[in-house]
Amino acid sequence: MSEHLVPLDRRSWVDYEADCEFPIQNLPYGIFSTARTPEPRVGVPIGDRLLDLSVLFDAGFLPGPDVFHRSSLNSLMSRGRPYWTELRGRIAELLDASCPRLRDDDILASAAFVPLAEARLHLPVEIGAFVDFYSSEQHASNVGRMFRDPNNPLLPNWKHLPVGYNGRASSVVVSGTPIRRPNGQTVKAAEGPPSFGPSRQLDFELEMGFYTGRANPLGEPLAIADAGDFVFGFSLVNDWSARDVQRWEYAPLGPFLAKTFATTVSPWVVPVDALSYFRTAGPTQDPLPLPYLRTPTPWHFDLHLGVDLEVSGARYPTSRTNSRHLYWSCAQQLAHQGVNGTNVQVGDLYASGTISGDAPDSYGSLLELAWRGERPVSVGDSGETRVFLIDGDEVVMTGYGQGDGFRIGFGECRGRVTPAPGIER
Numbered sequence: 175m176s177e178h179l180v181p182l183d184r185r186s187w188v189d190y191e192a193d194c195e196f197p198i199q200n201l202p203y204g205i206f207s208t209a210r211t212p213e214p215r216v217g218v219p220i221g222d223r224l225l226d227l228s229v230l231f232d233a234g235f236l237p238g239p240d241v242f243h244r245s246s247l248n249s250l251m252s253r254g255r256p257y258w259t260e261l262r263g264r265i266a267e268l269l270d271a272s273c274p275r276l277r278d279d280d281i282l283a284s285a286a287f288v289p290l291a292e293a294r295l296h297l298p299v300e301i302g303a304f305v306d307f308y309s310s311e312q313h314a315s316n317v318g319r320m321f322r323d324p325n326n327p328l329l330p331n332w333k334h335l336p337v338g339y340n341g342r343a344s345s346v347v348v349s350g351t352p353i354r355r356p357n358g359q360t361v362k363a364a365e366g367p368p369s370f371g372p373s374r375q376l377d378f379e380l381e382m383g384f385y386t387g388r389a390n391p392l393g394e395p396l397a398i399a400d401a402g403d404f405v406f407g408f409s410l411v412n413d414w415s416a417r418d419v420q421r422w423e424y425a426p427l428g429p430f431l432a433k434t435f436a437t438t439v440s441p442w443v444v445p446v447d448a449l450s451y452f453r454t455a456g457p458t459q460d461p462l463p464l465p466y467l468r469t470p471t472p473w474h475f476d477l478h479l480g481v482d483l484e485v486s487g488a489r490y491p492t493s494r495t496n497s498r499h500l501y502w503s504c505a506q507q508l509a510h511q512g513v514n515g516t517n518v519q520v521g522d523l524y525a526s527g528t529i530s531g532d533a534p535d536s537y538g539s540l541l542e543l544a545w546r547g548e549r550p551v552s553v554g555d556s557g558e559t560r561v562f563l564i565d566g567d568e569v570v571m572t573g574y575g576q577g578d579g580f581r582i583g584f585g586e587c588r589g590r591v592t593p594a595p596g597i598e599r
């Protein structure tokens with residue numbers, strides 16, 4: 175597959191520190207607007223600035239057609255991998271320390287750059303379908319130990335296919351959107367009867383997600399070898415979950431209202447090419463999966479992931495893990511989704527499932543961190559503990575790849591819990 179890797183020693187004329195999330199090697203895409211220009215358009219952050227691609231396009235610096243005066247990345251994504259490579263190369267060139275075209279043109283540069291802190295960031299993709307997988311062995315094992323058989327936590331299918339379900343695309347929101355606690359049916363005893371009211375077991379799920387930038391016709395299965403042409407880029411995902419609602423409703427068809435009230439994504443879509451520095455083989459898969467799920471290409475990524483809780487204005491580290499812990503790779507998830515001939519479309523979002531590591535402080539949900547309520551989690555030195563989220567808690571997810579002297583980050587995936595709507599009794 176053709177990739178545009180910005181050389182590791184490439185420097186930009188835009189200044190930033192070594193731990194900046196947005197160096198010239200990253201160049202993620204997002205949709206933004208400003209107070210002065212309220213029309214949403216495509217932007218790329220570098221350092222603490224945001225490059226307005228609609229301005230660069232109007233100035234004749236970017237390859238056409240116009241996919242930049244847009245309120246989503248879908249048009250850009252639908253142009254396909256050769257265009258992705260060309261565009262990324264062109265942007266890197268304009269930002270290169272040796273390139274004078276933007277650097278020395280004060281009028282163009284002042285029109286093309288916006289302080290990142292002043293930009294309003296929008297949902298980057300018009301999402302047609304949202305699928306959530308269950309691809310972390312440690313997470314699936316933890317849940318199996320808690321609710322089924324401690325000695326045999328994985329179901330028989332788990333190591334043969336990436337288990338997943340169809341979620342709800344319409345309630346995917348961008349980082350910063352408040353999350354209203356849902357009402358729903360919950361039970362005290364396993365057999366019911368249910369009562370109705372605010373979920374008392376609201377949880378986060380730390381996940382990665384990828385967006386597809388290519389479609390396949392209905393009835394024509396896609397092949398794992400083509401994953402590089404389908405996977406456009408990645409974001410962080412918080413798959414908010416109402417555990418008490420989930421426990422009562424999920425049998426026998428799986429998650430429903432416990433998941434569909436909201437899902438938060440980070441605002442930037444980090445291109446696969448920017449993550450290629452961190453490609454890794456992932457865990458050995460035993461038993462060997464069926465041929466349609468096999469690929470010699472390494473499709474796991476060594477990315478540091480974290481969850482912090484913001485409580486009463488202070489921020490506390492709550493979980494630290496890594497996306498290389500996933501058992502099933504994004505290419506395998508995509509190949510499984512498409513093997514029956516369903517039509518993957520431009521702008522689909524595929525989330526990994528909760529990512530948990532081996533250590534108890536590397537679990538990706540409060541359900542696991544507090545082990546079903548048995549081990550309340552200390553919120554830093556605040557004196558508070560959590561079993562599940564309470565109103566006012568803000569969940570902040572972060573992720574980055576650490577290179578030698580540079581860092582490629584995702585930006586925050588943030589959401590604050592607000593009280594449930596009033597109930598008509």
Ligand code: MN
Nearest residue numbers: 379413527528
């Ligand atoms: Mn999930």
